[in-house]
Amino acid sequence: MVMTAMAAMDTHGAERAVTVVLVSAIASGQGKTTSTAALARKLARLGKSVRVFKTGPDFIDPMMLERASRHAVQSLDLWMVGQKQSQAMLAQAAQQADVILIEGVMGLYDGNPSSADLARAFAVPVLAVVDASAMAQTVGAVVMGLRDFGPVQLAGVVANRVASTGHARMIAEAMRDIPLIATLPRQQQALPERHLGLVLPDEVVALEQILDRLADQLELDLDAWDALPKLVFSPPAAPILPSLLSGRTIAIARDAAFAFLYPANLDCLRELGAEPVFFSPLNDEPVPAGADALYLPGGYPELHGQALARASRWQQSMRKVHAAGMPILAECGGMMVLTEKLVDKQESTWPMLGLLPGTVVMQNRLAALGAQAWNTPQGSLRGHAFHYSRFETPMQPQMYTQKHTQKHADGEAGEAVYCDGNLTASYFHSYFPSNPQAAAALFLRRKP
Template identity: 65%
Template sequence: MKHIDVKVVMVAAVSSGQGKTTCTAALARKLVKLGRRVRVFKCGPDFIDPMLLERATGAPVRTLDLWMVGPDQCRSQLAQAAQEADVILIEGVMGLYDGTPSSADVARTFGVPVLAVIDASAMAQTAGAIVMGLRDYGPVEMAGVIANRVASDNHGKMVAASLRDVPLFATMPRQQVSLPERHLGLVVPGEIHNLDALLDQLADQLIFDEATWEALAPVRIEIPPAPAAESMPATLQGRTIAIARDAAFMFLYPANLDLLRALGAELTFFSPLADEPVPAAAHAVYLPGGYPELHAQTLSEAATWRASIRAAHAAGLPIVAECGGMMALADTLTDQQDNEWPMAGLLPGAVAMQPRLAGLGPQGLPTADGVLRGHTFHYSKLTTTVAPAAHTIKHPSAIQGEAWYRVGSLTASYFHAYYPSNPAAAAALFMRRHG
């Protein structure tokens, strides 16, 4: 089998909050500025980090997840990236060993060494003990360390000395600038003023040992033979799917769009925030997640949008609403300032933001075509008299997960589906039901 040798590292940490995304973005931008062709992946379900990392490199960021995406598709995506890049960075999720499967599982499955990000702001030599623990617990191959939030050159030297046989690839000072955050994680790129300048500044702040990086052994990525003619059935041939896409609705896996197109659908986009109606040519509507709670007043005043989605529902067009998309179709939405706003009113009930996380983790939706995999992550709760048509199943606990509602032609849930995990089930969501 053909193969390509390419530098690949898993950028991981002991926990969330260590600065993985900031350091991954800074390293990616630094390598791009050094003339490298860089591709970045995100390990585990996520929407916001990939958008920011895409801005750092200018190349699409896809998801690697052994359960949701599956090993074969992960391997195929890595093979494609290896043919286009000199460097592949994989940003981990949570802590290195958190989750089932974990970032460490991904690293071991594909023979990828780990580049550990350590928040060194409140430690010095103990950094070495943490790195040894991260390396030996799994174990994983430890490529090296990025020491984040380093106070001085001397502080960096103490950290480096503590690492023993593990190289210190880079240090990042206590940042005068950093990527801003909010309740679902980092702020989305469109809301960050001068994001490209910020990424350049982060890259310049990263004190990077290029010689140590060049000494890093490449990873051998197997390139599978070209597949036979595509066998994907054109289930959605001739159907136009209208997809909401703006600052309120942007949590969408690029792979979902690829899958819908592969099934034959034509995709068109519109903005409820701009009070645009559902396009007249649409045979179905897709409302992905996002931040409707930040734009609740604008959505409540978007009379054209609200009338058009009600008309689409009355006409029996399949409407698929995920998380934020579902929130915008309830009767009311109460934001974080306790202001209640009228929404489109297709799903009877009220949505209210909560101070704490209300749902998190990988889940699967049982369907007539098998399980459709995905995840959930939300800070709001829906109170409704509608009885769920089904529930997702949490992975790996197998206990009941999110409610999945049907109201006429509307299907709605907090569940974010990853369509390539079950193309037939995904296609069925956008087909009219009979009877």
């Protein structure tokens, strides 16, 4: 049975009125992440306590926003996270923050549920980011359309890639009753990207200086900002989860090759009683001694094929714990390293662990994108898939049980889930709090 209702315990705190905006746009590529990061850093410099959320399943944008705000960035999503849990997370953040920024996903009305659906569910006003580099007065028409199509409560606009003060003035005049909250000039140095989105923060040279410069260049109308409506939050009830993983140590790979990990997943494991310990396969660190289970999250193993192929101590420890029957969960990039071979985008072939027969091949075409659910014996575990590789495998049914997740959009079969004893592997990224019992079961030994 899926755990949706949680028992409550007494909480301390009082109602708090907080400025909350959802930062969205007409499409991807308008500068939502850049604008959200600049706004978070700017407000923090002004003495505000800022918390940031990211709409929908995402790993890389939250890492960048965490660096900008200096606080962990959680996901909000009406389907994967759920409305009740999203509300609780907002209420918890409001106990510590003066400002909550929620970065949307894609365009304001894209997806089901969309960023607009989230904004309406929690009565959050929208701050629209518009790339104004090739228009001026037409910005007014764009933002009025964004406001009225849904409609949504439009708090104001961030005009991105503005050429001059005169350009900004034309935009402001064209928007009539919609305030121009902030402007950003065209950037000579943008945040770099690769096939799954932004690069990891630790790979960006002088990231702190870039974020500081963005904050410096963000022209924020403080009067307009202070005039934004505030939302009132009551202290949330503290969740109580069963101690299904009490006393268990879970080894988690974490480095540039295995970086795609929801902060909420770590929180959930701890609330279930587990102690996470981290290690780096890229640094050839073995699975930590004393671990009871192993978690290989997704990431960019295809960018580190040579290092992983040469990490003999890590490889030896992985084969040893698998042979001993240790519960192993491998997601996306974590699954890729369990195969026999990995072919990267340069067509170089790297030997991997060989625990799953077959080869992973990187491709230019997106292989899967979207929310999915896995119907486990403990109920539905929600999450998503996003990858550019394919898994070519001759797996035999008598050796492996093959199951599938289900796509949220149309109910069709999603990613395959491969099970071999206590090893579970898939391109599917699980969001543990959607079903803590199902998550816990992945780290417990299965009966033969």
